[in-house]
Amino acid sequence: MKLWDCFATALQTIFSHKLRSGLTMLGILIGVAAVISMVSLVRSEQAMVRESLESLGANLIFVTPGTPGAGGGIGGALASTSTLTLEDAEAIASDARSVSMVAPITQSTTEVVAGGENVGCLTLGVTVEYQYVRNFETEQGNFISGQDYMRSARVVVLGNELAETLFGQMSPLGQRLRINGRQFEVIGVLKSKGEAFGTEDQAAMIPLSTAQAVLSSERAGGSGHVIQAIAIQAKSRDAIGSAQWEINDILRRRHHIGPEGEDDFRVISMGDIARTADQMYAIGELIMAAIAGISLLVGGIGIMNIMLVSVTQRTREIGLRKAVGAKRRDILTQFLIEAAVLSLCGGAVGVALGWVIIKISAGVLASMGFPFPAILPGDVVALAVGVAICVGLTSGLYPAIRAARLDPIESLRHE
Amino acid sequence: MIELENITKVYRAGRMEVSALRGISCRIEDGEMVSLMGPSGSGKSTLMNIIGCLDKPTLGKYLFDGVEVSKLSDNKLAEIRNRKIGFVFQSFNLLPRATALANVELPLIYGGSGSHRQRALQALESVGLAHRAKHKPSELAGGEQQRVAIARALINNPSLILADEPTGNLDTQTSRGIMLLFKQLNQQGMTIVLVTHESDIAAYTRRTMKIRDGQIEALE
Ligand SMILES: Nc1ncnc2c1ncn2[C@@H]1O[C@H](COP(=O)(O)OP(=O)(O)OP(=O)(O)O)[C@@H](O)[C@H]1O
Numbered sequence: 001m002k003l004w005d006c007f008a009t010a011l012q013t014i015f016s017h018k019l020r021s022g023l024t025m026l027g028i029l030i031g032v033a034a035v036i037s038m039v040s041l042v043r044s045e046q047a048m049v050r051e052s053l054e055s056l057g058a059n060l061i062f063v064t065p066g067t068p069g070a071g072g073g074i075g076g077a078l079a080s081t082s083t084l085t086l087e088d089a090e091a092i093a094s095d096a097r098s099v100s101m102v103a104p105i106t107q108s109t110t111e112v113v114a115g116g117e118n119v120g121c122l123t124l125g126v127t128v129e130y131q132y133v134r135n136f137e138t139e140q141g142n143f144i145s146g147q148d149y150m151r152s153a154r155v156v157v158l159g160n161e162l163a164e165t166l167f168g169q170m171s172p173l174g175q176r177l178r179i180n181g182r183q184f185e186v187i188g189v190l191k192s193k194g195e196a197f198g199t200e201d202q203a204a205m206i207p208l209s210t211a212q213a214v215l216s217s218e219r220a221g222g223s224g225h226v227i228q229a230i231a232i233q234a235k236s237r238d239a240i241g242s243a244q245w246e247i248n249d250i251l252r253r254r255h256h257i258g259p260e261g262e263d264d265f266r267v268i269s270m271g272d273i274a275r276t277a278d279q280m281y282a283i284g285e286l287i288m289a290a291i292a293g294i295s296l297l298v299g300g301i302g303i304m305n306i307m308l309v310s311v312t313q314r315t316r317e318i319g320l321r322k323a324v325g326a327k328r329r330d331i332l333t334q335f336l337i338e339a340a341v342l343s344l345c346g347g348a349v350g351v352a353l354g355w356v357i358i359k360i361s362a363g364v365l366a367s368m369g370f371p372f373p374a375i376l377p378g379d380v381v382a383l384a385v386g387v388a389i390c391v392g393l394t395s396g397l398y399p400a401i402r403a404a405r406l407d408p409i410e411s412l413r414h415e
Numbered sequence: 416m417i418e419l420e421n422i423t424k425v426y427r428a429g430r431m432e433v434s435a436l437r438g439i440s441c442r443i444e445d446g447e448m449v450s451l452m453g454p455s456g457s458g459k460s461t462l463m464n465i466i467g468c469l470d471k472p473t474l475g476k477y478l479f480d481g482v483e484v485s486k487l488s489d490n491k492l493a494e495i496r497n498r499k500i501g502f503v504f505q506s507f508n509l510l511p512r513a514t515a516l517a518n519v520e521l522p523l524i525y526g527g528s529g530s531h532r533q534r535a536l537q538a539l540e541s542v543g544l545a546h547r548a549k550h551k552p553s554e555l556a557g558g559e560q561q562r563v564a565i566a567r568a569l570i571n572n573p574s575l576i577l578a579d580e581p582t583g584n585l586d587t588q589t590s591r592g593i594m595l596l597f598k599q600l601n602q603q604g605m606t607i608v609l610v611t612h613e614s615d616i617a618a619y620t621r622r623t624m625k626i627r628d629g630q631i632e633a634l635e
């Protein structure tokens with residue numbers, strides 16, 4: 001029997017029993033649609049987080065005070081007494097060879113008053129490097145310049161949301177406001193970096209020198225000017241690791257920490273954070289795959305179930321086919337192809353349905369204010385359809401063998 | 416040519432043994448038309464199945480065209496059924512969802528030559544049903560359905576046609592038409608063996624074999 005005739009026979013059967021075929025496909029269809037849409041959503045989310053992390057700054061390393069075990073993180077160092085100094089930052093800038101730029105930061109919670117508005121917010125004291133290390137762009141005006149730093153100018157750059165809170169639709173440029181009672185002039189507004197990392201959107205930035213002069217309440221006991229964090233850019237992605245080592249080395253030396261002593265600071269690279277996030281998403285994908293696997297298994301059982309019933313229903317047909325010359329392997333092939341075609345069609349429709357689900361969820365999320373890319377993951381589509389066909393073939397095998405083994409005379413007598 | 420020598424068939428159902436055939440010996444020459452008669456349960460269908468290579472005898476020797484059938488593999492038997500034998504059943508056994516044409520084509524796809532519309536149409540034409548090619552069995556009268564089944568039996572140009580009560584489900588008038596068709600095929604050189612309960616159907620054949628309790632009672 002020619003392969004084409006096998007296919008034609010299988011297709012004929014599938015098309016002449018539309019309801020049964022549809023029901024057989026259903027399990028596989030839902031399984032494939034579920035896998036594809038789930039994985040796609042997880043991937044889009046992951047891509048977005050990765051993008052936001054990247055937008056924080058290329059090859060970014062953060063140094064914050066505190067022991068590695070302690071809580072905190074970026075911006076979490078406020079409560080504890082900081083061990084970092086401006087001199088630490090300068091030492092890193094001059095000695096660490098894998099580092100291209102260093103931006104020392106002070107942080108304080110402040111009260112900002114502009115017109116009638118009175119807002120509590122984070123005020124960062126920064127240098128000109130901070131803009132480049134953090135990859136900021138201004139929406140209006142300029143960032144703090146070297147001159148502003150030298151002169152300890154009373155100028156402020158506002159985060160996007162803070163500017164809107166304070167000034168509404170009015171242009172904040174050139175406006176005056178008070179931070180902890182001192183007057184400042186607004187020279188710029190930052191562009192927003194999106195939902196995921198909104199802290200800067202609500203912060204104010206002033207020259208580090210100004211912050212130390214007017215805001216700082218604590219002074220380092222002789223060891224230098226206290227700062228709350230250092231943002232550092234490594235020379236390249238590959239240099240991040242060595243930069244972290246060098247920073248560690250310099251700070252331990254400067255803080256007189258012996259070989260046994262614990263760090264009194266933490267060095268975190270964005271790569272570490274990205275890696276942690278990636279690991280979480282990998283686990284998420286694995287769970288999805290497990291769920292999908294189970295639903296495909298259930299689909300396979302569905303196929304086997306319906307095909308076993310179909311073999312019983314079609315006993316006479318099988319007997320007749322054998323009487324007119326069908327061999328065992330002809331019947332076997334016919335049923336296997338039926339199972340494969342059914343699961344392939346189920347898989348294909350499942351891919352289409354998955355795509356529709358992805359599109360709809362992306363649309364719904366976008367309308368809720370979360371722009372979400374609709375991605376059809378090619379590798380998952382291929383894998384899901386491949387698995388679907390394998391599941392179809394395996395679950396079709398037993399019914400097919402049963403059909404092929406039927407005795408022609410008994411079958412023809414079957415009612 | 417069919418040569419049966421002491422054919423015995425024993426069915427085992429649990430501990431019970433049923434001897435359906437007990438030592439049947441006879442010859443049917445090429446081009447003969449033979450009817451097989453006998454009471455219900457006498458073993459007619461069993462014998463037809465053995466002659467049709469659907470079943471093997473428990474004992475005895477069956478030579479079909481000089482080849483001993485019981486020594487052939489299942490695949491070889493399938494090939495013989497496909498190429499050399501055409502079956503016609505009492506209940507037609509057409510695929511209900513396929514058209515008349517597709518039903519007639521069925522043996523072709525198992526013959527290795529692939530499906531062949533033209534040949535199937537010719538076969539339908541030879542039973543006078545070319546105009547019903549696109550109809551499903553449910554849209555055809557009983558006699559027409561049996562003609563489609565006969566066209567299916569003819570499609571591979573077999574040397575032997577086996578018909579087990581081909582007119583059992585048909586009225587007298589329609590039966591006559593079917594018998595005339597068999598007669599015509601026999602005149603073209605096909606060997607035909609048919610089972611019947613009715614002596615006026617048997618009258619269409621030159622020879623009648625009567626069976627009782629699995630043995631030949633009379634050969635005319
Ligand atoms: N698969 C089987 N298992 C057990 N016994 C069987 C089987 N097939 C047939 N028989 C028995 O063999 C005997 C002959 O059966 P067969 O079908 O050949 O009779 P028949 O002459 O064709 O009868 P009818 O005219 O009713 O069709 C019967 O007694 C039947 O019960």
Ligand SMILES: [Mg+2]
Pocket residue numbers: 459460461579
């Ligand atoms: Mg019978």
